[in-house]
Amino acid sequence: MTEIKQTQENQVHTEADSREFLSFVLGSEHYALDIMSVKEIRGYEAVTKIANAPPFIKGVINLRGDIVPIVDLRLKFEVGEATYNEFTIVIMLNVAQRIVGIVVDGVSDVIRLADDEIRPAPDFGVAFDSRYLLGLVPIEDHMVILVNIESLISSDELGLVDTQLSNSQE
Amino acid sequence: MSIDMEQFHGVFFDESQEHLDSMEQQLMALDLISPDAEQLNSIFRAAHSIKGGSGIFGFDALTGLTHIMENLLDKARQGTTELNEAIVNVLLETVDLLKTTLETYRNKKEVDQQSIDKGIECLESVLNDENTSRSDTQDMDDEGFGFFESETTTKLSTDDSVDIEGFGFFDELQPASQKPDESFGFFDELKPISQESNDSFGFFETPTIKTNENDNRTDLKPNVQASSLEKKQITNTSEQTKKTVESTSIRVDIGKIDSLVNLVGELVITQSMLTMIGSEVTGEVEDKLHTALAELQRNTREIQESVMSMRMLPMSVTFNRFPRVVRDLSSKLGKKVDLVMEGGTTEIDKGMIEKLVDPLTHLVRNSIDHGIETIDERLALGKSERGTVILRAEQRGGSIEISITDDGAGLNRERILAKATENGIEHDPDMPDNQVWALIFEAGFSTAAEVTDVSGRGVGMDVVRRNIETIGGRIEIESTLGKGSSFHIHLPLTLAIVDGMCVSVGDQIFVVPLMSIIESIQPSKEQIKDISNDNLLWIREQYWPLIHLHKTMQIDNAILEPDKAIVVLIESSKKRFALLVDSLVGQQQVVIKSLEKHYKRVPGVAGATIMGDGGVAMILDVESLASLVKPASKESIQHD
Numbered sequence: 001m002t003e004i005k006q007t008q009e010n011q012v013h014t015e016a017d018s019r020e021f022l023s024f025v026l027g028s029e030h031y032a033l034d035i036m037s038v039k040e041i042r043g044y045e046a047v048t049k050i051a052n053a054p055p056f057i058k059g060v061i062n063l064r065g066d067i068v069p070i071v072d073l074r075l076k077f078e079v080g081e082a083t084y085n086e087f088t089i090v091i092m093l094n095v096a097q098r099i100v101g102i103v104v105d106g107v108s109d110v111i112r113l114a115d116d117e118i119r120p121a122p123d124f125g126v127a128f129d130s131r132y133l134l135g136l137v138p139i140e141d142h143m144v145i146l147v148n149i150e151s152l153i154s155s156d157e158l159g160l161v162d163t164q165l166s167n168s169q170e
Numbered sequence: 171m172s173i174d175m176e177q178f179h180g181v182f183f184d185e186s187q188e189h190l191d192s193m194e195q196q197l198m199a200l201d202l203i204s205p206d207a208e209q210l211n212s213i214f215r216a217a218h219s220i221k222g223g224s225g226i227f228g229f230d231a232l233t234g235l236t237h238i239m240e241n242l243l244d245k246a247r248q249g250t251t252e253l254n255e256a257i258v259n260v261l262l263e264t265v266d267l268l269k270t271t272l273e274t275y276r277n278k279k280e281v282d283q284q285s286i287d288k289g290i291e292c293l294e295s296v297l298n299d300e301n302t303s304r305s306d307t308q309d310m311d312d313e314g315f316g317f318f319e320s321e322t323t324t325k326l327s328t329d330d331s332v333d334i335e336g337f338g339f340f341d342e343l344q345p346a347s348q349k350p351d352e353s354f355g356f357f358d359e360l361k362p363i364s365q366e367s368n369d370s371f372g373f374f375e376t377p378t379i380k381t382n383e384n385d386n387r388t389d390l391k392p393n394v395q396a397s398s399l400e401k402k403q404i405t406n407t408s409e410q411t412k413k414t415v416e417s418t419s420i421r422v423d424i425g426k427i428d429s430l431v432n433l434v435g436e437l438v439i440t441q442s443m444l445t446m447i448g449s450e451v452t453g454e455v456e457d458k459l460h461t462a463l464a465e466l467q468r469n470t471r472e473i474q475e476s477v478m479s480m481r482m483l484p485m486s487v488t489f490n491r492f493p494r495v496v497r498d499l500s501s502k503l504g505k506k507v508d509l510v511m512e513g514g515t516t517e518i519d520k521g522m523i524e525k526l527v528d529p530l531t532h533l534v535r536n537s538i539d540h541g542i543e544t545i546d547e548r549l550a551l552g553k554s555e556r557g558t559v560i561l562r563a564e565q566r567g568g569s570i571e572i573s574i575t576d577d578g579a580g581l582n583r584e585r586i587l588a589k590a591t592e593n594g595i596e597h598d599p600d601m602p603d604n605q606v607w608a609l610i611f612e613a614g615f616s617t618a619a620e621v622t623d624v625s626g627r628g629v630g631m632d633v634v635r636r637n638i639e640t641i642g643g644r645i646e647i648e649s650t651l652g653k654g655s656s657f658h659i660h661l662p663l664t665l666a667i668v669d670g671m672c673v674s675v676g677d678q679i680f681v682v683p684l685m686s687i688i689e690s691i692q693p694s695k696e697q698i699k700d701i702s703n704d705n706l707l708w709i710r711e712q713y714w715p716l717i718h719l720h721k722t723m724q725i726d727n728a729i730l731e732p733d734k735a736i737v738v739l740i741e742s743s744k745k746r747f748a749l750l751v752d753s754l755v756g757q758q759q760v761v762i763k764s765l766e767k768h769y770k771r772v773p774g775v776a777g778a779t780i781m782g783d784g785g786v787a788m789i790l791d792v793e794s795l796a797s798l799v800k801p802a803s804k805e806s807i808q809h810d
Contacts, residue, residue: 047786048678048778048785048786048787048788049678049724049725050769050772050775050788051722051723051724051772051773051774051775051788052772052773053772059786060765060769060778061786062780062784062785062786064432065431065763065780066763066768067763067765067767067768067769067778067780068769069768069769098768099768100768159770160769160770161770
């Protein structure tokens with residue numbers, strides 16, 4: 001009985017060590033984010049513009065009754081070309097009790113990574129501020145940038161969250 | 171009146187059941203050596219809520235019990251009484267007793283007065299024990315007072331129960347077969363009103379002797395059976411007529427309605443997709459398909475409308491319970507109070523209505539207890555002897571405002587500050603009035619000199635604020651000493667339905683709330699005047715500031731020449747202005763969806779809605795557009 005428990009614990013332990021990431025492409029760069037925060041993947045559709053929003057916030061769409069903002073990360077981080085066609089992909093994320101869609105050039109793979117495979121990000125100016133990076137991973141002949149999507153989405157930089165409002169409520 | 175109250179009983183029973191359950195859980199979890207203050211507070215609040223509610227409906231057995239329970243809990247909360255195992259046991263027993271009593275009221279049976287008295291006695295003895303470690307005659311006297319009071323209430327309750335039985339009487343007429351009723355909980359909801367209520371009206375009007383008789387039987391238990399037998403006989407005859415006059419309403423879980431609302435939204439989108447595909451079909455099926463699609467469109471629209479209306483209820487559902495509250499309370503306090511209710515037809519989301527009941531009850535009771543002065547005081551101040559409490563609901567711009575206004579004494583700045591100091595609430599003696607007023611929402615704050623059955627324990631206001639904040643609202647106070655005070659509750663429009671005019675600008679649709687539109691016109695060139703880069707519209711013998719919606723909302727491809735576009739004249743509470751749009755699309759009811767849920771507030775926009783084709787349209791907030799009038803147009807011109 002105790003033995004079984006122990007093996008179970010061992011399994012849990014190894015699972016906790018490795019996580020699954022969804023990798024996607026922005027321009028020529030490869031990125032990945034924690035798959036647990038992905039709600040669904042869908043094609044790009046017409047958005048309703050929001051007044052006085054920065055250009056990378058494309059607007060809002062109706063996701064089964066919820067009004068959800070769409071962010072184009074290519075515009076935000078100035079990578080690749082922000083073109084919209086039938087192959088343009090939107091990853092719908094579920095972070096911090098909010099739903100947000102991010103526009104990417106393509107979704108490539110689901111990768112399982114152990115913690116020791118992740119290299120720390122060097123302190124240089126990648127498109128992403130290092131605060132929003134979990135680390136870098138070499139896969140085959142290219143480098144995958146692991147994004148801490150939760151802190152990115154709730155950051156002031158994207159301006160998706162009304163910081164003033166939440167401050168005044170406290 | 172009595173029939174009106176009945177519809178709220180179900181809600182009260184459900185709420186009280188919840189309160190009792192949470193009380194039980196918290197009592198069990200209580201750490202006796204160092205009890206958590208918040209936990210004690212929340213047990214106390216639960217008891218207080220039950221007391222308040224039962225007071226309104228005249229369930230006096232519950233009121234009597236919870237009142238004494240409150241006394242005990244209050245002492246524990248303040249640390250004057252140390253909790254021990256025995257006290258918690260008594261409290262738990264009381265909770266059990268409350269539960270059975272609640273169940274008895276729910277099933278409209280006779281309350282077992284003996285066990286209530288016994289429960290009260292138990293609590294009293296604990297209270298007395300704690301008050302004076304050794305029986306101190308003086309304290310006993312004091313408590314004796316409490317005792318008499320509670321006894322009078324219990325006495326009263328026996329009298330009242332005549333009343334209640336009076337109401338209960340014709341209800342009990344229906345369930346000849348109690349059992350199926352209980353198991354479905356069905357008939358409780360379906361209260362035949364017409365035919366039978368006539369009968370029963372006759373019933374409790376005529377023989378007071380009869381009800382008294384009935385009342386006596388409560389005491390002599392064996393006879394209860396006999397009396398219910400009697401009723402059964404009467405019921406049998408009315409049973410048949412009842413079946414035809416059953417009113418139809420059932421309780422449905424709100425989650426089911428929500429998912430229905432979403433599903434219907436999807437259905438509408440699918441339907442419009444079908445219509446688009448259908449328009450491409452040619453050949454012999456074309457006509458048939460078009461007829462069927464038109465039918466489908468009409469049906470989906472009707473489904474959508476009725477589903478939407480399910481969640482919305484008029485404010486009067488809440489308001490209707492207040493005449494009774496005011497009457498009972500004012501007569502209890504020896505005050506004369508008129509209640510004025512306005513805007514009862516304002517529609518509001520059901521979820522909000524339920525959460526509003528408690529805060530509004532507290533506020534109304536507070537207004538009568540603390541606000542309105544006694545008759546003598548009023549006359550001495552040169553006011554009319556009757557005080558007035560106004561309950562008002564209205565939709566304003568992007569929010570619903572509910573206000574409770576009284577013409578009583580108003581808030582007393584000095585007393586509030588003194589009390590805050592006394593209770594150790596941090597404050598600055600020089601702060602402006604509105605911040606002083608906000609102090610009364612702090613936990614444990616109360617200015618009432620005495621603790622009464624009505625108010626003065628300082629639980630009310632912090633619960634009020636908490637409840638309002640949980641539904642995303644806020645509360646403000648205006649008050650003038652000697653003139654009266656008014657409490658304004660602002661609620662968001664989430665899920666409220668708005669009658670809107672859809673207008674198009676560029677390739678986007680916006681919804682303008684219909685009630686703020688005066689008229690729409692196509693202006694001529696001569697009507698447009700320039701003034702320092704801004705446009706004015708000359709109409710109705712006035713110059714109106716002209717807002718270009720495409721500039722404010724940064725839309726490309728809009729019609730730039732005003733004389734080729736449409737101007738919508740809008741009146742907000744602050745100013746009037748004209749809004750330039752490309753064209754009018756049509757008028758329809760839209761459901762307001764929150765933008766803040768996944769994004770943030772956008773200036774000039776009250777929310778968003780989902781159109782028939784599944785796209786999103788912004789609902790304009792005319793109030794904030796009005797405030798944008800000048801700076802916005804200047805800036806956008808500079809940008810150009």
